[in-house]
Amino acid sequence: MNKPILKSDPVAAGAADFFARSRAKLGFDVPLGLYDPNIIPASGDPGTDKMLEIVAREQPVRPAAVLIAVVDHPEPTILLTQRSAHLNDHAGQIAFPGGKIDATDASPLDAALREAEEEVGLSRDFVEPIGYLDLYGTAFGFRILPTVARVRPGFELTINHSEVDDAFEVPLSFLMNPVNHQVHSKEFRGMERFYYAMPFAERYIWGATAGMLRVLYERIYSS
Template identity: 55%
Template sequence: MKNWLADALKDDNPAARGRRSDFDLNRDAKLIAHKDKPIRDAAVLVPIVDHVDGPSILLTKRTEHLSKHAGQVSFPGGKIDDTDADAVAAALREAEEEIGLAASHIEVCGFLDTYRTGTGFEIVPVVALVQPGFELVLQETEVDAAFEVPLDFILNRENHRKQSAVWQGARREYYAMPYGDFFIWGATAAMLVNLCEVMEASRHRAPAGLGKVSV
């Protein structure tokens, strides 16, 4: 798994674009108006838990009372503070604050494409391999639940959907990956599509049992 990730996250991976955004699916929508707003730097941790019986992605569901992104599925992460050395430091700090995931269980492997949201966040997705055996402690004011999705599910293109809704008077398209009782969509789903694409491009490195990539 570690070798596969190392290969998939190389800068010369043909599936890597360098930058992605909400605007990729909505070039004519009113989201374009947000391009002139100040950019806020953020980082998220994309935690791949290296289980013996198959890796999974660790995700969170935000609480319903938050003023922004309430109830949404997301990666652990948030704004890069002035006290953070870099995006990696911010992602690790947020993971420990939000869900109690200690850095001692985390090995940073690289980065996905930077992702710009329609709300003005410039997100650095920090991909990490997480060793099992951790105990999560959720920050109850922000995180309602933490759950894992099999990596096989993410790598199966049949689970990637494009949906649309009217937002600020314009129709907006977004990626969605419903999983059980959880609805993964928007920037989180788009970053998972990015992960799928770069891992597809390196699937010759895939460990035995992870060959279920549908193109």
Template identity: 50%
Template sequence: MPADPTDRLRAALAQAGHQSSDFDLNPDTTLPVGRKLRPAGVLVAVSLAGPEPEVILTKRSSALKHHPGQIAFPGGKQDEGDRDTTAAALREAREEIGLPEDLPEVIGYLPEHETVTGFRVTPVVAILREQFRVVPEPGEVDEVFTTPLDHLLNPENYMVESRRWRGQRRFYYTVPYGPYYIWGATARMLRGLAERVRE
């Protein structure tokens, strides 16, 4: 029986930390003065229902306008009806993958993350102690899969890669797993968790 990582994760999340952003590895980026970021929440759901702790991720639909085909946490922007970004993350997880909102046990938060698309994302970390029936949202989610928590908590599995974006070379984190290319904001937030756990 694998060790329950809940206490270790709680301790890591309780540490003070700095916000992260899609620009961490690109310090020469000039951000607009007075920019307004839209609040959003994503759910970093750690499932303990299987033989080893795993994190639930999605592969976004290739038909979407923004970030088609990319690997992401369940989540999205905070709507008017959402009490806060935690409520937004839980609602979106229900809509995107069929996760019942009363199943996740929220244990803490990672520092907010600013995305290149203008969102201020709160990563909500939660434990799932029971299995649930995964129902991907048609048109938005192509696939729901899990990645071993140990893989994501090992800093040695992270790499820095780059590509040209809007005429400039942009650097970003990746943490590949099997056929899945986890990169960008998702990889950056996961790396922040790995750094905290290892401290």
């Protein structure tokens, strides 16, 4: 299956409008499902949700945090990374800066900011957190809480190649255009699983990253 999920008009994702909408709709209340093992977070795809239920019976679903860093250019962008090819989890995939929440992190926000500094050298001085997006579950056993943030331009990145091969920016207008939200499928543990994909130039944005971008679109522009 490889088709747009919607045929609605594209969103005019200007910076001022996006940040105003985000501040009105997001906050910093931590959802109970981030740490409660009895709550299985949803992804929006029944196949992925079923896989997560299976994984949750086999191992703890681990809390994680990512940073949705929206760079405040005249035409805003989102900062993404390409994970190193040698990693055990999600090797080579497109991702947001982020990772597992450590016991020493004061909050999921703190974890997301720490991971962004460690992975790509994004200084907190350039980051203005806006609020948490919805909790997102993955079939690989993570419960992810994304932090949406405004990032002031002018930062310099230092790539940690033990974790990340590259960092790049994609226009917000492309990612928030539902015409670009394709639905692909693959077999996982004998079940057909559907997932979002947003191919951009030579970058294949898919899986949890594309799923969270879809949630961002629905929360900021559709709700």
